[in-house]
Every structure is written in C-alpha cells, then in structure tokens.
Amino acid sequence: MSLTHETIKETLVAQFGDKILAWEESYGMACFTVQADHNLKVLTFMNDDPAMGFQFLTDLTGVHYPDRKGEEIAVVYHLHNLKENIRLRMKIYVPVEKPDVYTATGLFSGANWMERETFDFYGVNFVGHPDLRRILNVDEMDYFPLRKEFPLEDQTRIDKDDEMFGR
Amino acid sequence: MLEQGNIHLPEGSIEKQTTTLNLGPTHPATHGVFQNILEMDGERIIKAESTVGYIHRAFEKIAERRPLYQITTLTDRLNYCSSPLNNMGWHLTCEKLLGVKTPKRVDYLRVIIMELSRISDHLICNSIVGVDTGAYTGFLYVMQYRELIYEVYEEVCGSRLTTNMGRIGGFERNFSDVAFQKIEKFLAEFPGVWKEFENLFNRNRIFIERTVGTGAISAERALNYGFTGPNLRAAGVDYDVRVHSPYSSYEDFDFIIPVGTTGDNNDRFQVRNEEIWQSLSIIRQAYQKVQAFKGTEADVYHADAPEYYLPAKADVYTKMEALIYHFKIVMGETEIPAGEVYQSIEGGNGELGFYLISDGGRTPYRLHFRRPCFIYYQAYSEIVKDTMLSDAIVTLSSLNLIAGEMDA
Numbered sequence: 001m002s003l004t005h006e007t008i009k010e011t012l013v014a015q016f017g018d019k020i021l022a023w024e025e026s027y028g029m030a031c032f033t034v035q036a037d038h039n040l041k042v043l044t045f046m047n048d049d050p051a052m053g054f055q056f057l058t059d060l061t062g063v064h065y066p067d068r069k070g071e072e073i074a075v076v077y078h079l080h081n082l083k084e085n086i087r088l089r090m091k092i093y094v095p096v097e098k099p100d101v102y103t104a105t106g107l108f109s110g111a112n113w114m115e116r117e118t119f120d121f122y123g124v125n126f127v128g129h130p131d132l133r134r135i136l137n138v139d140e141m142d143y144f145p146l147r148k149e150f151p152l153e154d155q156t157r158i159d160k161d162d163e164m165f166g167r
Numbered sequence: 168m169l170e171q172g173n174i175h176l177p178e179g180s181i182e183k184q185t186t187t188l189n190l191g192p193t194h195p196a197t198h199g200v201f202q203n204i205l206e207m208d209g210e211r212i213i214k215a216e217s218t219v220g221y222i223h224r225a226f227e228k229i230a231e232r233r234p235l236y237q238i239t240t241l242t243d244r245l246n247y248c249s250s251p252l253n254n255m256g257w258h259l260t261c262e263k264l265l266g267v268k269t270p271k272r273v274d275y276l277r278v279i280i281m282e283l284s285r286i287s288d289h290l291i292c293n294s295i296v297g298v299d300t301g302a303y304t305g306f307l308y309v310m311q312y313r314e315l316i317y318e319v320y321e322e323v324c325g326s327r328l329t330t331n332m333g334r335i336g337g338f339e340r341n342f343s344d345v346a347f348q349k350i351e352k353f354l355a356e357f358p359g360v361w362k363e364f365e366n367l368f369n370r371n372r373i374f375i376e377r378t379v380g381t382g383a384i385s386a387e388r389a390l391n392y393g394f395t396g397p398n399l400r401a402a403g404v405d406y407d408v409r410v411h412s413p414y415s416s417y418e419d420f421d422f423i424i425p426v427g428t429t430g431d432n433n434d435r436f437q438v439r440n441e442e443i444w445q446s447l448s449i450i451r452q453a454y455q456k457v458q459a460f461k462g463t464e465a466d467v468y469h470a471d472a473p474e475y476y477l478p479a480k481a482d483v484y485t486k487m488e489a490l491i492y493h494f495k496i497v498m499g500e501t502e503i504p505a506g507e508v509y510q511s512i513e514g515g516n517g518e519l520g521f522y523l524i525s526d527g528g529r530t531p532y533r534l535h536f537r538r539p540c541f542i543y544y545q546a547y548s549e550i551v552k553d554t555m556l557s558d559a560i561v562t563l564s565s566l567n568l569i570a571g572e573m574d575a
Contacts, residue, residue, distance in 0.1 A: 109546070114542065146227060146228055
C-alpha cells in the first residue's frame with residue numbers, strides 16, 4: 001500500500017487520539033505536533049509499525065520561542081520513510097523552566113549527538129540519554145547560547161576601541 | 168602518587184594494562200581538527216572517544232541576524248571541499264521559501280557546477296585514502312585536476328575555495344566563453360587521468376589488503392546512525408537525494424547510483440570512484456543541454472525575482488525600481504515570507520539539509536544545518552573498536568570527515 005499524508009494522519013489519530021495536537025502541511029511536508037510526554041511513544045510507533053516505517057531520523061534540532069508561555073522550547077524531528085520516500089516533521093513543545101524530553105537514542109543511534117547538540121544550544125534535558133554533555137561548546141559554559149535572550153553583539157556599538165578593526 | 172625512585176607516576180598507572188593515546192586535535196593523520204582519545208592494547212583499539220567542536224563558529228546563531236544573501240558565505244565554510252554544493256543548496260532553500268521558480272538553463276548550469284564540486288570533493292577524499300595507505304603520488308597527480316575545477320569556479324564567480332557562488336534565483340553573471348572552454352578542457356583531460364588513478368589502486372595488492380574488510384559498517388547500523396551519501400551507499404542502500412527528491416532538474420538526467428555491499432573502506436572508495444564517472448556523464452549531458460539553448464534563451468542566467476535578485480548596475484543608475492530593489496537587498500531590508508522549509512541536497516558526503524524558519528522578518532528566525540558528517544562521525548568509535556590503529560586512520564579519511572562541516 002502506498003502511504004499518503006492522509007493515511008498517516010488517520011493512523012496516528014486512531015492510535016494516539018488527542019495526543020496529536022496539530023496537523024498542517026507546509027511546502028509539501030506534513031508537520032504535526034505531539035504532546036511532549038508522548039514523543040517517544042509516537043516515534044516508536046512510527047518506527048515499528050510495518051505500515052509506517054519511518055526508520056530514518058534525518059534531523060533533530062531545537063527552536064526557542066520566548067513569547068509562547070509554557071511552551072518556549074520546541075524540539076523538531078525530521079523523519080524519513082526511505083521505502084515510500086515520505087518525509088515528516090514532528091514537533092514537541094516544552095516549557096523553558098523544565099525542558100524534559102524523552103531521548104530517542106534507544107531507537108536511533110544517530111540521535112545521540114543530535115540530542116547532545118540540542119542540549120548544548122537550548123538546554124533541552126533528554127531524559128535517559130546515555131551521555132548528555134556539551135558537544136560543540138566548551139564544557140565550562142553555563143548558558144545555552146542559541147536561546148533568544150543571548151543577542152549577538154550589536155554592530156553599531158561604539159564603546160570599543162576599533163583602531164585596528166574599525167567598523 | 169607512587170614513588171619509584173625519583174619518578175612520580177599517577178596512581179593506577181602501573182597496574183593499568185592499556186595505553187591511552189590522544190589522536191588529535193591537530194594530528195597530521197586526522198586531516199582536520201578533531202580529537203580521538205583511544206584506549207589501546209598494543210596496536211589494537213579497545214575504546215575510542217571522539218571530541219568535536221574545535222572549530223565551532225556558531226553559524227546558526229550568526230545566521231539569525233543576517234539577510235538571506237549574506238548567509239551564503241557561511242555555507243561556504245561548512246564543507247569547504249565542495250563549497251558550491253553548499254551554496255546551491257542554500258539558494259534552493261531560499262527559493263523554496265520565497266517561491267522563486269528558476270529557468271531550466273539556470274538549473275542545468277547549477278548541475279554542471281554541483282557535479283564539478285562533487286568531483287572535487289570525491290577526488291580529495293579518495294586521494295587522501297591513498298595517502299593514508301602509503302600512495303602519495305596519486306594525490307599529487309590528481310590535485311592538478313582539482314585546480315582545473317577551481318579555475319572554472321574562478322571564471323564563474325571570481326573565487327576558488329570559499330566561493331559564495333550564485334544568487335537567489337540564479338547566478339550573478341552568465342558563464343563566459345572561457346568558463347565553457349575550461350569545462351570542455353576538464354571533460355577532455357580528466358577522464359584519462361582518473362582512469363590512471365583507478366588503475367594505480369584497483370589492482371594494487373597493498374591497497375586492497377589495507378582497505379578490504381576494514382572499517383566496515385552494516386547497512387542496518389548505517390541507517391540507524393543516520394548515514395547518508397557515499398558512506399550509506401557503500402553499505403548497500405541506494406539512497407540518493409538527487410533521485411529521491413530531485414531538485415534543480417536532476418530528473419532530466421540519466422545516471423546510476425553506484426552501491427557497495429559490505430560498507431568497508433574499499434567499498435566507499437569504489438563508490439566514490441564510480442560516482443565521479445557518473446558525475447562526468449551528468450556534466451556532459453548538462454553541457455549539451457546548455458549548448459542547445461539558442462538566441463535570447465542562451466542569455467538566461469537568473470530567474471525573474473526582482474525583490475531578491477540584485478539588479479544590473481546599469482539599471483540601478485537609470486531606473487527607479489531597480490534602485491529601490493538594489494538598496495533594499497543590499498541593506499537587508501527585504502521581508503521574507505513567514506514559513507518553515509526543509510530542503511536537502513546530495514552534498515559531497517551525504518544529505519546536506521537546511522531547516523529554515525522565518526517569522527516574516529528580514530532574517531531567518533532559526534536556521535539549522537543538517538550536516539552529514541556531524542551525524543555519521545558518531546559511528547566512528549563503533550567502527551574502529553577492535554581494529555588496528557593504522558586501519559582506523561584509513562577509516563577516518565575514507566568516511567570523508569570535514570571539520571568545518573562537523574562543527575558548523
């Protein structure tokens with residue numbers, strides 16, 4: 001049988017009901033939101049169910065939305081069914097005070113470093129991750145640099161002595 | 168502290184049966200800045216721990232404050248062995264978000280450039296595998312022909328390594344006659360050279376014994392680790408973004424995807440070799456298609472997207488609209504439509520993806536690069552476990568790890 005966005009949506013809603021929070025299509029890719037504590041259940045179902053077969057984790061990353069109260073941090077999974085050649089985007093939202101997310105390392109070995117990178121940049125605490133350390137930044141860093149409250153240097157600042165590298 | 172005469176040894180070091188070896192961060196055999204802490208039993212590796220991030224430059228953060236066209240220079244510095252591929256991938260991402268439709272001639276010109284840079288990427292990787300197995304000559308020999316590719320880049324965009332090539336919607340200028348002559352020269356001279364290079368290795372007993380059966384990974388593990396590109400194909404999975412989700416009119420071309428069987432160093436080498444031949448064939452096809460455009464069609468080198476494509480200088484001086492667009496583009500004052508796109512291309516070493524979120528402002532809200540070698544490098548410690556150190560070095564280079572891409 002061939003898999004379409006509609007059949008995926010029907011299967012997921014039948015399986016998880018109201019845990020699937022939103023469904024939309026943008027630029028040809030189906031994108032849905034899952035209740036945060038159900039991410040691993042949905043991923044496992046997508047991986048194991050013979051009709052779904054989303055066994056390839058293309059990408060895992062985070063996004064920070066400081067204006068969304070209670071769901072500031074988004075974790076975005078890009079899944080790929082290589083046989084049917086369908087890509088999906090799955091999102092979960094967690095509060096910035098307690099960004100706990102179940103790890104996907106049990107399903108995908110490749111999720112290990114991707115989760116470490118997301119932890120490094122956004123401070124997402126992947127529960128059950130075997131080795132949750134910073135990966136690209138120095139270990140001593142005590143903040144999460146890709147969060148929006150860390151602005152880049154203002155290019156118009158004038159308090160620096162820029163004799164050599166004047167702007 | 169243990170006292171042995173005047174020598175102070177750390178506690179436990181006498182009882183310890185293994186040696187800890189630091190391979191990197193700046194070891195000549197790693198071809199890039201990354202570290203492996205190896206636990207060695209003689210020459211056998213029992214445990215490897217990889218450390219990355221030495222040249223992390225926070226591109227994703229920097230990109231959040233740049234207009235789209237300024238991000239092209241950041242993508243140059245990801246996989247710097249094939250910068251034009253990254254540039255084209257980025258332009259395709261922007262075009263997808265902005266809804267810009269490129270003319271066929273632009274697609275074909277892009278295909279020529281992308282396949283040239285794929286050749287330059289594979290050429291470096293395979294000749295470095297040769298260097299690490301003791302054959303320096305091949306590397307020096309084929310390097311002359313990478314120079315020809317770089318001359319084509321130079322003719323098309325003016326620079327060689329970090330190319331910043333093309334614009335959203337096409338190229339900054341049409342290919343000159345000299346550029347086409349250089350492409351022709353490359354197509355005429357390179358195949359003979361590459362055949363010689365192959366002959367040097369493919370029936371060379373030392374090379375075969377060093378590479379067959381070393382650094383192998385099964386298709387199942389490779390998929391689980393998120394392998395893409397030649398490394399995945401060497402394990403026997405025929406996944407190629409050019410075929411699975413065609414971009415830039417790749418569906419118009421006739422080519423095959425070479426696959427290996429065992430996923431070892433030799434398979435990776437052979438897959439890259441064959442891909443070079445396929446790339447040459449694609450370049451020939453694209454070249455013919457480009458030559459078939461006649462009259463005004465032969466002058467098309469960009470899409471009609473005045474809001475994002477910098478207008479010609481003569482128009483800026485004489486026309487009001489062109490002046491306005493010029494100002495808005497250069498100052499980065501063009502609003503990007505809100506949306507989320509994921510666009511991937513078949514990069515030099517795997518699926519290079521761009522995940523771009525725009526909230527309707529002038530810069531991306533979030534930009535994430537799916538860097539293939541960051542993802543597959545984590546399999547390294549599993550691959551080299553229980554192998555010899557000298558094989559691990561060959562594995563490192565045959566995986567085609569580029570530090571710039573890994574650390575973004």
